[in-house]
Amino acid sequence: MMERRLLLVSNSTAYGGSFLDHCQPHIGQVKRVLFVPYALHDRDKYTQAVRAKFSTLGYEVDGIHEASDPVAAVRKAEGIFIGGGNTFRLLKSLYDNEVVSEIRRRVLEDGMPYMGSSAGTNVATVSICTTNDMPIVRPPTFAAIGLVPFNINPHYLDPDPKSRHMGETREQRIAQYHEEADTPPVLGLREGSLLLVEGDKATLQGSTGARLFTRGAGKDVDEHNPRNN
Amino acid sequence: MMERRLLLVSNSTAYGGSFLDHCQPHIGQVKRVLFVPYALHDRDKYTQAVRAKFSTLGYEVDGIHEASDPVAAVRKAEGIFIGGGNTFRLLKSLYDNEVVSEIRRRVLEDGMPYMGSSAGTNVATVSICTTNDMPIVRPPTFAAIGLVPFNINPHYLDPDPKSRHMGETREQRIAQYHEEADTPPVLGLREGSLLLVEGDKATLQGSTGARLFTRGAGKDVDEHNPRNN
Ligand SMILES: [Ca+2]
Ligand SMILES: [Ca+2]
Numbered sequence: 001m002m003e004r005r006l007l008l009v010s011n012s013t014a015y016g017g018s019f020l021d022h023c024q025p026h027i028g029q030v031k032r033v034l035f036v037p038y039a040l041h042d043r044d045k046y047t048q049a050v051r052a053k054f055s056t057l058g059y060e061v062d063g064i065h066e067a068s069d070p071v072a073a074v075r076k077a078e079g080i081f082i083g084g085g086n087t088f089r090l091l092k093s094l095y096d097n098e099v100v101s102e103i104r105r106r107v108l109e110d111g112m113p114y115m116g117s118s119a120g121t122n123v124a125t126v127s128i129c130t131t132n133d134m135p136i137v138r139p140p141t142f143a144a145i146g147l148v149p150f151n152i153n154p155h156y157l158d159p160d161p162k163s164r165h166m167g168e169t170r171e172q173r174i175a176q177y178h179e180e181a182d183t184p185p186v187l188g189l190r191e192g193s194l195l196l197v198e199g200d201k202a203t204l205q206g207s208t209g210a211r212l213f214t215r216g217a218g219k220d221v222d223e224h225n226p227r228n229n
Numbered sequence: 230m231m232e233r234r235l236l237l238v239s240n241s242t243a244y245g246g247s248f249l250d251h252c253q254p255h256i257g258q259v260k261r262v263l264f265v266p267y268a269l270h271d272r273d274k275y276t277q278a279v280r281a282k283f284s285t286l287g288y289e290v291d292g293i294h295e296a297s298d299p300v301a302a303v304r305k306a307e308g309i310f311i312g313g314g315n316t317f318r319l320l321k322s323l324y325d326n327e328v329v330s331e332i333r334r335r336v337l338e339d340g341m342p343y344m345g346s347s348a349g350t351n352v353a354t355v356s357i358c359t360t361n362d363m364p365i366v367r368p369p370t371f372a373a374i375g376l377v378p379f380n381i382n383p384h385y386l387d388p389d390p391k392s393r394h395m396g397e398t399r400e401q402r403i404a405q406y407h408e409e410a411d412t413p414p415v416l417g418l419r420e421g422s423l424l425l426v427e428g429d430k431a432t433l434q435g436s437t438g439a440r441l442f443t444r445g446a447g448k449d450v451d452e453h454n455p456r457n458n
Contacts, residue, residue, distance in 0.1 A: 155396040167384040
């Protein structure tokens, strides 16, 4: 059994290159990446953009939607990258294409490197219950791939004391989640932050840090920065 | 069959009094309001706050969670007010307590006045697919009470050209919703706006206006203000 290896990014796809560079020492030669564009409506266009970006870094990209058998595509992938967009649409498509358990198996048993950005980060966790996205479609469950034992809130925003907006702050929304029974910790990952998971070790990277919210801890929130994991 | 009569508020509960005042000429004497506190975890505390507020206006408030038979409470209510909080929690509780169809019947057939704020506005529409809330629990369906033939996005925020935040704007989120088939129009109701529905007529009130997004209309969004319905 190989160690899991994930890079979970708060925002965009910009870290694709550095992720692969980072993994290179551990995983040997990854030359092809399986890209999952399910979070956006136009899968071809999304894949094209990622392919163009990755090719400048020397990687080839296969779009999972281009494969006749998506499960087989996961089975033979060297590494996987799940892009951002709408989290509900993404999770529903992962279930519709029946790839959830095969991705889990490949990451947890084979150590296939996993990179997620935004929605692709949400689906790597316990559930999508702490996404910021609109529920535009309904997946068969909110349970996600479950590659780490906590949830993430990507694009985490600190409360703004000057704001006059009356919607809940991100902190209040996460507190409402923790009012429900048996809810896992939630890592509020600010834009510019990324979480590197190697086996049972999680390391925060980037410059903006993160906040860890735990059920029952009340206002006692752990601030994390890259030097203080 | 009586005409439906709804007041759908973007944000807080502050309009409770004016709603009832407005309805008074049409509905005769409403003395008691059935309050639905399901969107917040602490139902007693929420009901207490609403009761205190409404009593200063001369109305009595019954909490639906205080009734041994919530369906019977809806059946005999003179008017109903569904408060804000988390939309998923609210809709799940409405289904768990089996009051969805009775509320629909009372509003559409008996003309029982309905007031909703925020999450209580979301559940009055076709579906909760355009809520801003986190999916902290999973209702059996996203279909809502269906008192109007469109969706609402409460707390609507215009795109901020100065923002460096990389999450989707509200406009982009609604556009993603409209990429899905057979999705109804979405009214982006800014804070400070409220929609009064009387029979088949909807009138925008308040000072901030609203935007109407229609599937397939692309960038062609209708701006509405209280003088231009
Ligand atoms: Ca998103
Ligand atoms: Ca809310």
